[in-house]
Amino acid sequence: MRSGFVALIGRPNVGKSTLVNRVLGRKVSITSDVYGTTRHRILGVWHAPELQVVLVDTPGLQPPRDRLGERMARTAIRALSDADLRLHVVEAGRAPGPDELAIARRLRGTVLLVVNKADRVDDAKLWIQRYEPLYAYAAAHAVSALNGRGVEALMADVAARLPEGPPYFPPDTVTDRPDEFLAGELVREAVHALTRDEIPHHVAVRVESSSHEGGIWRIGVHIIVDRASQKPILLGARGERIKAIGTRARLAIEEVFATRVFLSLWVQVRPGWRDRDGTLESLERDERATWND
Ligand SMILES: Nc1nc2c(ncn2[C@@H]2O[C@H](COP(=O)(O)OP(=O)(O)OP(=O)(O)O)[C@@H](O)[C@H]2O)c(=O)[nH]1
Ligand SMILES: [Mg+2]
Known part of the structure; x- marks a missing residue:
């Protein structure tokens, strides 16, 4: 081996x-x-x-x-x-x-x-x-x-x-990341696909809730932007862009996990999050918290 x-x-x-x-x-x-x-x-x-x-x-x-x-x-x-x-x-x-x-x-x-x-x-x-x-x-x-x-x-x-040695992970493990992490990332991927220029660089995601009931995976995700002016760009006229982001991300999550998904998105403004260690650390902490759940 x-x-x-x-x-x-x-x-x-x-x-x-x-x-x-x-x-x-x-x-x-x-x-x-x-x-x-x-x-x-x-x-x-x-x-x-x-x-x-x-x-x-x-x-x-x-x-x-x-x-x-x-x-x-x-x-x-x-x-x-x-x-x-x-x-x-x-x-x-x-x-x-x-x-x-x-x-x-x-x-x-x-x-x-x-x-x-x-x-x-x-x-x-x-x-x-x-x-x-x-x-x-x-x-x-x-x-x-x-x-x-x-x-x-x-x-x-x-x-x-590669050196000879025993496997590091059980045979059914594909990634070290929890499902919630990838779900959040697929929201970010949809933001990348449907917005232009600087917006993707200013966006972070945070999975706020996740529960399975009646064959449906309910996920709540906050999209964090670092300037108030970016929120209306993400929402779009009459909320059309955020709706498109939600649909695209939901379909992607459904495809990867082969399950029905109910996805809720919120946009939150946190000025300067990319330069604030507090926010960066709390994003990583959240990730670990999900991992341990
Ligand atoms: N034509 C072509 N495009 C590719 C190929 N591989 C990746 N791409 C495209 O290149 C772009 C970047 O791909 P990613 O896989 O996100 O690149 P990355 O190196 O992970 O980028 P970072 O995460 O930003 O470091 C995407 O638009 C891909 O579709 C390839 O073999 N051929
Ligand atoms: Mg990459």
């Missing part, structure tokens, strides 16, 4: 979370076109015969602009040092810049280069060549997390490099 922790590290938006979801064949981590979608360390556990791969999705590494950004960077860097193996995920079609060099300088130990979004380019090998000088990578793979090309070969290589 082989098992181990495999950290995915890279710039924001290169497709780390999409790749984790692709390997698992289900969503454990939300994705979007907005930079900085993932804010936590999220485990996705991949089970195969004689094998358990614990994929560690992390926030995209970029120079922090506020306290939230600092926390996200710390989370990613910690995951890097805790892992048995590291995947440096980059995107084809975009040359390495200063942020990429800064990440390469932090790499340690055995790292595989993963050039994602290979579907966007004609010659994926060329993009491997552009990134290879950044670090003494043990191997390089071109993949498409979107259509799955190259992912099987990547995972075979990953599996072969």
Whole structure:
């Protein structure tokens, strides 16, 4: 039996979370076109015969602009040092810049280069060549997390490099995160999909209530914004936008959990929450509280 922790590290938006979801064949981590979608360390556990791969999705590494950004960077860097193996995920079609060099300088130990979004380019090998000088990578793979090309070969290589050892999680565990966490994240994903520009960066979610009754999962979620002016944007004219966000999130939750969902959303203004450790800590505390429930 082989098992181990495999950290995915890279710039924001290169497709780390999409790749984790692709390997698992289900969503454990939300994705979007907005930079900085993932804010936590999220485990996705991949089970195969004689094998358990614990994929560690992390926030995209970029120079922090506020306290939230600092926390996200710390989370990613910690995951890097805790892992048995590291995947440096980059995107084809975009040359390495200063942020990429800064990440390469932090790499340690055995790292595989993963050039994602290979579907966007004609010659994926060329993009491997552009990134290879950044670090003494043990191997390089071109993949498409979107259509799955190259992912099987990547995972075979990953599996072969993991140490022998017992599994870390029981066979039915797919993620370390409670259902409520993913439900809240799917609300945030709907906000990302249906709002533009800066709004997604100013939004946090907090699951206030969760109960199962009569085959229906009732979930209450607060959407936290950091300026009063953002509330009407989120609500939309006659509440149309928040209604669309609710419908989209409910359908996504129903799909992931194969259950009927009754979702209630509230928008709450908390000025400057991204720079207030108190709020950030209370968001993390809530997460732990849900985990222990
Ligand atoms: N064309 C193409 N797009 C992709 C591929 N993988 C991911 N994407 C898109 O790239 C965007 C970012 O994907 P994410 O998985 O959220 O990226 P991430 O690296 O987790 O981003 P952060 O959480 O912000 O660090 C989304 O719009 C994805 O649909 C791919 O293989 N090909
Ligand atoms: Mg992500």
